[in-house]
Structure formats: C-alpha cells, structure tokens
Amino acid sequence: MADKKDPIQTPLTDEQRRKVLMGMAAMPAMMMPGMALAQAAQFPTAKVNTTKLAVTDTEVVVGQLHSATGTMAISETGSIQAEQLAIDQINAMGGVLGRKIRVIKEDGASDWPTFAEKSKKLLVQDKVACVFGCWTSASRKAVLPIFEKENGMLYYPTFYEGLEQSKNVIYTGQEATQQILYGLDWAAKEKKAKTFFLVGSDYIWPRTSMKIARKHIESVAKLGKVAGEEYYPLGHTNFNSLINKIKLAKPDCIFAAVVGGSNVAFYKQLKAAGITADKQFLLTISVTEDEVLGIGGENIAGFYSSMKYFQSLDNANNKAFVEAFKKAYGPKSVIGDVTQAGYLGPWIWKATVEKAGSFDVDKIAAASGGIELKTAPEGYVKVHENHHLWSKARIGQAQLDGQFKVVAESPELIEPNPFPKGYQ
Amino acid sequence: MDSIKSWLARSGMGSVLILALIIVVVFPLTMDLFRLNLVGKYLTYAFVAVGLVMLWGYGGVLSLGQGVFFGLGGYMMAMFMKLEASDPETTKIQSTPGIPDFMDWNQITELPLWWEPFRHLPLALLAVLLVPTLLAFIISFAMFRRRVGGVYFAIITQAVCLILTVLIVGQQGYTGGVNGITDLKTILGWDTRTDEAKYVLYFLNAGLLIASILLCRWIQLSKLGTLLLAMRDKEDRVRFSGYDVSMFKVFAFCLAAMLSAIGGAMFVLQVGFMSPSLVGIVPSIEMVIFAAVGGRMSLVGAVYGALLVNFGKTYFSESFPDLWLFLMAALFIGVVLAFPNGLAGLYESHVKPRLGKRKDKPAAGTDSTPSSDVPPATPLHSGAPHGGKPLARTALPDGVQGTSA
Numbered sequence: 001m002a003d004k005k006d007p008i009q010t011p012l013t014d015e016q017r018r019k020v021l022m023g024m025a026a027m028p029a030m031m032m033p034g035m036a037l038a039q040a041a042q043f044p045t046a047k048v049n050t051t052k053l054a055v056t057d058t059e060v061v062v063g064q065l066h067s068a069t070g071t072m073a074i075s076e077t078g079s080i081q082a083e084q085l086a087i088d089q090i091n092a093m094g095g096v097l098g099r100k101i102r103v104i105k106e107d108g109a110s111d112w113p114t115f116a117e118k119s120k121k122l123l124v125q126d127k128v129a130c131v132f133g134c135w136t137s138a139s140r141k142a143v144l145p146i147f148e149k150e151n152g153m154l155y156y157p158t159f160y161e162g163l164e165q166s167k168n169v170i171y172t173g174q175e176a177t178q179q180i181l182y183g184l185d186w187a188a189k190e191k192k193a194k195t196f197f198l199v200g201s202d203y204i205w206p207r208t209s210m211k212i213a214r215k216h217i218e219s220v221a222k223l224g225k226v227a228g229e230e231y232y233p234l235g236h237t238n239f240n241s242l243i244n245k246i247k248l249a250k251p252d253c254i255f256a257a258v259v260g261g262s263n264v265a266f267y268k269q270l271k272a273a274g275i276t277a278d279k280q281f282l283l284t285i286s287v288t289e290d291e292v293l294g295i296g297g298e299n300i301a302g303f304y305s306s307m308k309y310f311q312s313l314d315n316a317n318n319k320a321f322v323e324a325f326k327k328a329y330g331p332k333s334v335i336g337d338v339t340q341a342g343y344l345g346p347w348i349w350k351a352t353v354e355k356a357g358s359f360d361v362d363k364i365a366a367a368s369g370g371i372e373l374k375t376a377p378e379g380y381v382k383v384h385e386n387h388h389l390w391s392k393a394r395i396g397q398a399q400l401d402g403q404f405k406v407v408a409e410s411p412e413l414i415e416p417n418p419f420p421k422g423y424q
Numbered sequence: 425m426d427s428i429k430s431w432l433a434r435s436g437m438g439s440v441l442i443l444a445l446i447i448v449v450v451f452p453l454t455m456d457l458f459r460l461n462l463v464g465k466y467l468t469y470a471f472v473a474v475g476l477v478m479l480w481g482y483g484g485v486l487s488l489g490q491g492v493f494f495g496l497g498g499y500m501m502a503m504f505m506k507l508e509a510s511d512p513e514t515t516k517i518q519s520t521p522g523i524p525d526f527m528d529w530n531q532i533t534e535l536p537l538w539w540e541p542f543r544h545l546p547l548a549l550l551a552v553l554l555v556p557t558l559l560a561f562i563i564s565f566a567m568f569r570r571r572v573g574g575v576y577f578a579i580i581t582q583a584v585c586l587i588l589t590v591l592i593v594g595q596q597g598y599t600g601g602v603n604g605i606t607d608l609k610t611i612l613g614w615d616t617r618t619d620e621a622k623y624v625l626y627f628l629n630a631g632l633l634i635a636s637i638l639l640c641r642w643i644q645l646s647k648l649g650t651l652l653l654a655m656r657d658k659e660d661r662v663r664f665s666g667y668d669v670s671m672f673k674v675f676a677f678c679l680a681a682m683l684s685a686i687g688g689a690m691f692v693l694q695v696g697f698m699s700p701s702l703v704g705i706v707p708s709i710e711m712v713i714f715a716a717v718g719g720r721m722s723l724v725g726a727v728y729g730a731l732l733v734n735f736g737k738t739y740f741s742e743s744f745p746d747l748w749l750f751l752m753a754a755l756f757i758g759v760v761l762a763f764p765n766g767l768a769g770l771y772e773s774h775v776k777p778r779l780g781k782r783k784d785k786p787a788a789g790t791d792s793t794p795s796s797d798v799p800p801a802t803p804l805h806s807g808a809p810h811g812g813k814p815l816a817r818t819a820l821p822d823g824v825q826g827t828s829a
Contacts, residue, residue: 068745068746069748069749105745106741106742106745107741107745107746107748109741109749111701112604112697112699112701113465113695113697113699113701113702114741116695116696116697117462117465117695117738118741120458120461121458121742124457124458125456125458136602137602137603138602138603138604138699138701141603141604141606141607141697142603142604142606142697142699144606144607145606145607145608145609145617145696145697146696149617161529163525163529202593202594202596202601203593203596203601203602203603204526204529204596204601204602204603207529207530207596208529211531233590233593233594234593234602419517424519
C-alpha cells in the first residue's frame with residue numbers, strides 16, 4: 001500500500017472533489033489517462049481476467065446490491081453512499097490496475113428472494129468482478145449459496161453473528177465476539193457491572209450475540225451473572241413489561257441488541273419510565289449514529305455503545321473520510337459503524353486485486369488473507385485468513401447531539417473468530 | 425376438423441394451448457437459462473393466481489392470505505431439502521452434527537420429532553399437498569359454517585398470515601426464523617442447482633401449471649363450476665335451492681390452497697430457499713394483484729398477470745433502481761382503472777370481437793363460438809340454480825367476460 005497515492009492521505013482540492021461528485025463524466029479530465037493506460041498495458045486483460053469477468057482494457061464492472069427501497073432502505077442507504085464514495089475516489093486515482101470501475105446498481109428491495117434474483121443476475125448476466133452488498137443476515141443467507149455456486153465475490157459490511165465463513169465473502173464488519181467480549185469486559189472493569197440483563201430483537205443475530213454474552217459472563221470470563229434474558233419480535237414497540245422486569249431485576253448493566261424501529265420505542269419508553277443514564281448503565285451493540293437519528297439524542301444520551309467505529313474518531317484518515325462524505329451527501333449526513341465498513345469494501349478489493357495482479361475470484365479469495373489497509377477511517381485493519389477483519393473494539397457514549405464520545409478502545413486489534421470455541 | 429375447432433372454442437382449450445406453447449416452446453427457445461429460471465420463479469406465483477381465479481373469480485371469496493399456503497408448501501419442501509443438506513459430514517463443525525445449522529445455533533441438540541417425517545421424500549411430498557390443504561379446510565370450515573364471508577373473511581385470512589409469520593419468526597430454532605431455510609442443494613442426491621436440473625425443473629413446473637389449469641377448467645365446465653358462479657352472484661338463492669353453500673366454498677378454498685402449496689414447493693426447488701418474507705401479508709396481496717392484473721375470471725389471464733407483473737418488477741428494478749416502485753404502482757393503478765377485468769377483459773372487449781368478425785365466415789356453420797356480444801342462448805331461469813347443462817356457460821352474468829378459460 002505504501003507506494004500508492006491515496007486521496008485520504010493526500011486530500012483532493014475542492015475543485016477536484018467537486019469533479020468526483022460530478023461522477024463519471026468528469027473523470028477523464030482528471031484521471032491522468034496516460035498513466036492509467038500505461039498501467040492497463042502492464043496488466044493485459046487476457047492475463048488479469050481468465051474467467052470471463054466483465055473486465056476490459058479500460059473498465060471493470062462491479063455490482064452493488066442493497067435495499068434502496070423497502071423497510072431496510074433507511075439502514076442500507078449509508079452503505080450504498082459509502083461504497084459509491086470509495087469507488088468514486090478510486091476512479092479519481094486512476095482505477096484498479098488502470099481500469100475504471102463501473103458500478104451496476106441493483107435494488108434488493110428488502111426482500112430476500114429479490115436479493116437472490118439480483119445476485120444471480122449480477123453474477124451470471126453481468127459477470128461482475130465483485131459485489132458490494134447485503135446488510136441483513138437474512139439477505140446474506142439468501143445470496144450465499146448463489147455466490148458459492150457461481151463463484152462470485154461479496155464484500156459484506158454489517159457486523160453480524162458469525163458462525164459463517166466462506167471463500168466467496170469478505171466480511172468487513174465485526175463478527176459477534178469482536179463486538180461483545182471487549183464491551184462486557186470493559187463494563188465489568190470500568191462500570192463494576194456484576195449483573196447483566198440481556199435484551200434483544202428475536203432473530204439470529206441478537207440470539208447468537210446473547211448466547212456468546214451469557215457464556216462470557218457466566219463461564220468464560222466469570223464476570224458475574226445474567227439477571228434476565230428477553231427477546232421481542234422485530235418491529236415490537238411495547239416494552240412496558242420488559243421495563244417492569246428490569247425494574248424488578250435491578251441489573252448493573254442492560255446489555256441491548258434491539259434493532260430497527262423497535263429501538264425508537266425502546267429508548268423512549270426507558271426514558272419515560274425513568275430509566276435514564278444517570279441512574280442506569282446500559283451498553284448496546286446495535287445503536288450507531290444512524291439509529292440515533294431516529295431515536296433522538298435526548299432519549300439515549302449517556303448510554304454506551306460498543307462498535308468498531310464512531311464518526312467522532314479522532315484520526316487523520318477519519319477526518320478526511322467524514323469531510324468527503326459530508327461533501328458528497330450533505331452536511332447533515334451521519335456515518336455509522338456499518339457505513340464505514342461499507343467504505344472499506346472497495347478499498348480492500350482494490351488492494352487485493354493489486355496484490356493478486358488479477359480480477360479472478362479464485363485469486364482474489366486466495367490473496368485476501370493478509371491484506372492491510374492503513375488508510376481506513378477506523379484505523380489500521382487487516383484481513384484474516386478466515387476473510388474477516390482484524391479490528392479494534394471501541395466504546396462510545398451517546399451525546400445529546402447524536403454523536404458518540406469515544407471513552408474506551410481495545411489496545412490491540414481483535415482477532416476475528418467466527419466459530420468461537422467455548423461459546424457454542 | 426370442425427368438431428375439434430368447436431371443442432377448442434367451447435372449452436376454451438385454444439387459449440390454454442397458446443399459453444402452453446408460449447411457456448414450453450417459446451420461452452425456452454428465446455431466453456437464456458438465467459432468464460428462464462426467473463420465468464420459472466414467476467410461474468410458481470402463477471399457481472397461486474390460478475387458485476385465486478377459482479376462489480375469488482368463481483367462488484367470490486377474496487383471500488388475502490394465500491401466502492400462508494404458498495409458504496407452507498414451500499417450507500415442507502425446504503424442510504426435506506434442508507435435512508438432506510445437513511448430513512453429519514457437512515455439518516461436523518456444529519455442536520450437534522446432523523441437524524440443520526439454524527437448530528444448532530439455537531442450542532437445539534436433537535432433531536424435533538415433527539421434523540422426522542421430512543427425512544423421506546414421499547412423506548414430504550404428501551405433506552406439501554396435505555398440510556396446507558388441511559389448514560385451509562380447518563380455517564374455511566370454521567368460517568363458512570358460521571357464514572363468515574366477504575370482507576370479514578379477507579381480514580381473517582390476513583390475520584392467519586400474520587400469525588404464521590410471527591410463529592415462524594418466533595420459533596426460529598425449529599423454523600430458521602427471519603432468515604428462513606437456506607442453502608438447499610439436492611433431492612435424493614440430485615443437485616438442483618446445475619443447468620440441466622434447472623431445465624428439468626422449469627419443464628416440470630410448466631407441466632404442473634398447465635395440468636392445474638386444465639383441472640380448474642374442467643371444474644369450471646362442470647356443474648360445480650356453474651354452482652360456484654351462481655353462489656358468487658346470489659348465494660341465498662343457491663342455499664334456498666337446497667345446496668350446502670359452505671361446503672362448496674370450503675372446496676374452492678382448499679383447491680386454491682393446494683395449488684398455492686404446489687407453487688410454493690416449486691419455488692423452493694427453483695430458488696433454493698424459503699423465508700417468512702414469502703408468507704406475510706405483502707406477498708399475499710401481491711398475489712391477488714397478479715390475478716387482478718390478469719383478469720380474475722380467466723385462468724390463463726392469471727398466468728399472464730403473474731408473468732407481466734413480475735417481468736415488470738424485474739425490468740423496472742434493473743433499469744431504474746431508484747424509481748421502480750413508482751413505475752410498478754403506475755402499472756397497477758393503470759391496469760385497474762383502464763381495464764377493470766384485467767388483461768383477459770381487455771382481450772375479450774377489444775381483441776376478440778375483431779377476431780370474431782374475421783372468423784365469422786369460416787365459423788358460420790358452428791353457432792357455438794362463444795362471443796361476449798352474442799346474447800345468452802338461454803335466459804336465466806330466475807330462482808333456479810343453473811341447470812347442469814353445458815348451455816349455462818353462455819348464460820353468464822354481466823361483467824363476466826373472460827370465461828373462455
């Protein structure tokens with residue numbers, strides 16, 4: 001990576017940025033055609049593409065598959081924008097192996113069969129070199145057999161439950177242990193939490209996360225005991241009975257993985273019941289800056305969230321990223337954990353292609369382990385042989401303005417372990 | 425020759441033949457495998473739409489919960505395939521090898537008893553047909569015996585949808601929850617994901633669909649079909665004539681449920697997974713839309729409706745990923761406003777009269793060419809149920825045009 005120019009390290013001028021935003025039309029003017037052509041000549045198409053992918057001498061086609069419509073659109077928009085931003089920046093630098101990236105966008109429409117249909121279309125018809133996409137576990141599960149059958153490459157940005165590892169997927173978010181263990185240890189050490197109340201939405205991610213949390217609390221790290229464990233259907237909005245149970249159990253820590261629209265009701269009702277940050281310690285693994293937009297900063301201020309990235313992270317990479325993102329999508333846009341992970345996808349793919357000297361999926365899959373990214377907004381990250389990322393865990397405290405204040409950070413990168421021993 | 429022609433016209437077989445030709449010959453010849461596989465998926469929805477023509481168009485019972493039966497049929501098939509995909513060898517990474525992965529994630533350590541039958545293909549296929557039909561029987565028997573009908577029945581079917589979705593999502597240790605049952609690969613060792621298998625499944629699907637249409641057409645032409653129509657228009661008169669109205673409705677509901685279940689099972693075979701998102705209220709309403717766009721009185725129209733709507737969905741969403749939902753909405757509103765009887769109604773009112781005029785000369789000898797502008801041959805006997813005579817076919821009430829299959 002050291003020999004490559006990167007827009008994050010060498011910020012673009014304002015004028016250049018505007019051109020990035022103007023999109024492909026403006027590209028030829030600024031891409032130093034001579035250099036790109038030279039690089040393309042150095043990597044003849046016949047050599048970098050032996051599997052009939054949509055790669056020409058000047059262009060490489062990639063797919064983007066998220067929900068632009070439907071109930072998940074609000075969550076996935078951030079990922080769509082971040083991936084597009086990364087691709088625009090890569091194109092502005094001259095592309096990948098001298099080839100410009102062209103994106104074919106497909107809408108999964110928050111509907112899992114549609115995700116399956118569109119992923120097949122991208123791989124079989126469009127022959128895309130890779131796909132950036134999916135958000136929910138359900139959509140990933142729906143497309144995974146297709147990616148494995150058609151031998152495609154998926155860059156998946158969401159933190160998820162683990163228990164999965166595929167040659168055809170690079171997981172740029174955290175698997176469950178990377179998000180949970182550090183947070184619980186921190187809660188026990190810094191907040192002296194001995195009793196934990198686990199609450200989540202009722203589907204695979206919270207269930208698996210809570211299973212890991214319970215094992216960690218009770219048997220692995222022996223932090224204390226679990227005072228209660230409750231699940232509510234997706235979209236559930238009445239948490240009064242839960243709040244009564246919490247009041248009875250009086251846990252030191254509420255450990256929450258409530259997702260989506262339920263979040264809004266959950267935090268508002270906690271506040272209404274008098275369970276606020278000055279009286280109760282709450283640690284969540286499902287609230288990023290994006291969710292706070294819906295919940296409202298005043299309803300969640302003071303509570304803690306365990307993520308790998310917060311918009312307020314103080315480093316040069318992140319400052320440049322936040323600035324570029326706001327420039328592209330408006331000063332009011334916020335960046336959550338998954339948005340940042342989405343932004344990593346195209347960069348990791350680019351680095352992998354350049355290392356492998358090829359767009360072929362088999363070669364990319366083999367070359368992925370050990371890929372480093374020094375320019376990531378979250379800081380240095382590395383791809384593990386198991387196709388997950390080494391990354392740090394961080395604890396942020398929600399502020400009134402909807403941002404998080406980072407209060408703790410794991411000293412080292414945490415190794416991804418999708419099949420954690422002792423937690424099954 | 426003439427007798428064949430008149431039989432074709434009388435029984436509406438002509439349009440079925442054309443449809444069969446399009447599905448079995450034209451599509452496979454003109455499309456690549458990827459598109460053909462998509463058409464195969466659309467055609468599984470057509471099973472539901474055909475069932476709705478019988479239930480809604482003929483029986484007059486609107487069900488907004490067909491996703492329940494589509495989903496159940498699909499789940500039965502998926503359970504069999506999942507068990508086959510979860511042999512101890514491929515699942516050895518789990519705490520309990522040999523059970524489906526989602527059970528392992530939910531700390532279930534042995535296969536629940538009610539999953540056991542799904543180790544056997546014949547039992548699974550039987551379950552595909554019988555479980556949804558049985559559920560349909562229970563629901564409809566309970567409702568129609570109490571003379572619950574119309575809007576109330578539609579609302580109850582919606583409630584059933586919701587209940588089943590919540591049940592599946594909530595019992596994720598046994599059902600796979602929101603993610604559904606995924607990663608299905610083989611049937612008795614036969615890989616359903618190969619190119620060859622996709623062709624086989626497509627033609628199997630097409631064959632079953634045409635057989636279903638023929639079955640429904642046969643029912644329509646029988647006395648039962650006439651009774652269903654009569655019931656739809658004047659339920660009380662049929663009841664006063666001594667017929668047990670509720671059981672006929674129960675029959676129509678069960679028939680529609682069974683067809684939907686076959687569609688669901690074919691869906692799983694071709695798409696490779698099943699999830700509660702296909703059971704819920706939204707897909708159920710979508711299925712009603714397929715029937716409405718095609719024309720709710722027309723069996724082949726329902727198939728065209730399912731194809732057109734899904735083609736539209738795929739095409740619009742590929743071409744205009746940001747706008748496509750608006751375009752779909754425009755399509756629905758346009759069809760419903762301009763052609764309340766759907767595509768089939770359009771055909772009856774615009775295309776057929778012209779064809780009829782052109783045909784007039786050669787067809788002059790046979791007076792049995794049904795045409796919507798020919799007055800009924802026999803006026804309706806007021807008060808009496810339609811007789812069992814095939815003549816009743818031409819004596820359809822106003823607004824019922826698309827009866828030629």
